[in-house]
Amino acid sequence: MSIERAISRLAQLLGPKLSLSQADRDLHGQNETYFPVTPPDAVAYPDCTEDVSAILRICNEELCPVTAYGAASSLEGQHLAVSGGVSLDMRDMNRVLSVNSEDLNAVVQPGITRKRLNEDLRATGLFFPVDPGADASIGGMAATRASGTTAVRYGTMRENVLALEAVMADGTVMRTGSQARKSATGYDLTHLLIGSEGTLGIITELTLRLHGTPEAITAATCRFPTVEDAVNCVILTIQSGLPMARIELLDETMVRGFNIYSKSDLPPVPHLFLEFHGTPDGVAEQAASFADIADGFGAQGWQTAQRQEDRNALWLMRHSAHYASAALGQSGHIWPTDVCVPISRLAEAVLQAQNEARRLGLTSTIVGHVGDGNFHAGVSVNPDDPDEMRRAEAFTTALAETALRLGGTVSGEHGVGLGKQKFMAAEHGAALSYMRTLKASFDPNNILNPGKVLPQNPSPELKVAQ
Numbered sequence: 001m002s003i004e005r006a007i008s009r010l011a012q013l014l015g016p017k018l019s020l021s022q023a024d025r026d027l028h029g030q031n032e033t034y035f036p037v038t039p040p041d042a043v044a045y046p047d048c049t050e051d052v053s054a055i056l057r058i059c060n061e062e063l064c065p066v067t068a069y070g071a072a073s074s075l076e077g078q079h080l081a082v083s084g085g086v087s088l089d090m091r092d093m094n095r096v097l098s099v100n101s102e103d104l105n106a107v108v109q110p111g112i113t114r115k116r117l118n119e120d121l122r123a124t125g126l127f128f129p130v131d132p133g134a135d136a137s138i139g140g141m142a143a144t145r146a147s148g149t150t151a152v153r154y155g156t157m158r159e160n161v162l163a164l165e166a167v168m169a170d171g172t173v174m175r176t177g178s179q180a181r182k183s184a185t186g187y188d189l190t191h192l193l194i195g196s197e198g199t200l201g202i203i204t205e206l207t208l209r210l211h212g213t214p215e216a217i218t219a220a221t222c223r224f225p226t227v228e229d230a231v232n233c234v235i236l237t238i239q240s241g242l243p244m245a246r247i248e249l250l251d252e253t254m255v256r257g258f259n260i261y262s263k264s265d266l267p268p269v270p271h272l273f274l275e276f277h278g279t280p281d282g283v284a285e286q287a288a289s290f291a292d293i294a295d296g297f298g299a300q301g302w303q304t305a306q307r308q309e310d311r312n313a314l315w316l317m318r319h320s321a322h323y324a325s326a327a328l329g330q331s332g333h334i335w336p337t338d339v340c341v342p343i344s345r346l347a348e349a350v351l352q353a354q355n356e357a358r359r360l361g362l363t364s365t366i367v368g369h370v371g372d373g374n375f376h377a378g379v380s381v382n383p384d385d386p387d388e389m390r391r392a393e394a395f396t397t398a399l400a401e402t403a404l405r406l407g408g409t410v411s412g413e414h415g416v417g418l419g420k421q422k423f424m425a426a427e428h429g430a431a432l433s434y435m436r437t438l439k440a441s442f443d444p445n446n447i448l449n450p451g452k453v454l455p456q457n458p459s460p461e462l463k464v465a466q
Contacts, residue, residue, distance in 0.1 A: 006064035040081035047092040057171030068198040070140030076417030110139020126210040129154035144415040145195030152371030165205035169443040198449040200442040214277035231347040233297040246275035247371040254365035257324035329380025339403035340374040340412025374412035421455040
């Protein structure tokens with residue numbers, strides 16, 4: 001391996017598009033959670049696919065690690081260059097290349113963020129629905145198989161990416177998929193790359209599925225006596241086939257965080273935040289049907305928001321959950337985690353998480369896209385307190401064990417990165433060896449985001465009761 005030789009060659013190739021400044025390197029080594037600052041050796045700023053191809057060709061020849069970098073909003077350290085090498089910042093590849101309104105799709109570069117994309121789409125009457133809490137880059141969202149509050153209706157990145165252009169480890173440019181809505185030819189490499197976290201290839205172009213902006217939208221909130229009541233209301237709603245656009249759970253601790261961080265004045269009890277999409281009559285019918293279900297679980301304080309500015313304020317508060325959770329602790333750091341379970345086991349998983357946090361003496365919020373069984377826990381931690389970090393790790397491990405025992409997954413949204421590698425063997429078993437074979441085939445020199453997704457050492461066995 002010669003990182004120095006690779007950087008020297010890249011400097012000649014890229015000129016000002018390669019940065020070696022300590023400030024730039026430190027910036028690209030930071031993250032939103034508890035991982036230590038991990039600076040790369042250099043930061044490259046490609047502005048076209050040809051740049052990415054040339055960078056990877058040199059780095060592959062010199063065995064220099066390359067880690068793709070988007071908006072740095074990932075919560076499992078996916079963008080950290082833990083093996084050094086080059087951080088490949090995609091900020092300058094940020095254009096909408098085409099919008100095909102008749103076919104309901106758009107072709108974009110990976111560095112454009114979800115908010116900017118929807119601003120550019122506003123005049124077309126179309127929108128891109130996937131909305132993780134942060135203003136993430138579209139390429140990063142695809143690489144981590146992101147979802148968000150609207151996944152219950154519109155799906156995740158997996159359902160909303162039709163085709164990709166990606167650069168392989170040796171610099172080869174590959175295209176997968178097409179603008180057609182389906183295909184029965186060959187292996188599905190598009191969806192293999194989605195969720196691969198930059199370990200199999202670097203995404204340089206995406207064809208996205210778009211949706212028509214609903215004629216009518218109504219948001220609503222209501223509160224419940226207990227988390228169990230709120231979750232059981234969600235379960236019955238989904239099982240009843242009500243076409244919810246958003247249905248989000250906030251436990252009482254999360255509500256306290258919002259009251260501190262967002263200056264809201266919500267009663268400190270469990271809440272659901274909701275949204276309905278459709279025609280004016282359809283939205284009114286959906287809201288009335290949900291209210292009937294919620295009444296059976298003791299819902300109170302029903303409030304609706306139809307004006308766009310009111311809806312925006314509600315979802316801005318919801319999307320600030322990461323920072324609202326951090327506001328509850330003294331250090332401003334949280335250990336975020338998420339799981340996803342079958343909808344019928346959701347109440348059991350949420351209550352288990354709350355009980356485990358209390359048992360370990362931790363402050364933990366719960367918030368989630370519970371319409372598809374996915375919820376997040378944000379544990380307040382001080383990274384300089386070894387005992388608190390040990391208890392936080394015990395909490396996340398217990399939550400992972402619970403999710404697997406209930407037939408779920410250790411992450412419905414955050415991905416694997418660094419933080420969830422230790423759970424991969426317990427979830428995937430023999431399939432893990434096939435994943436390693438894929439990695440070796442796509443990236444034989446292991447230069448693409450090394451140290452991520454696949455555990456480097458044997459993972460400790462989890463206690464997954466059957």
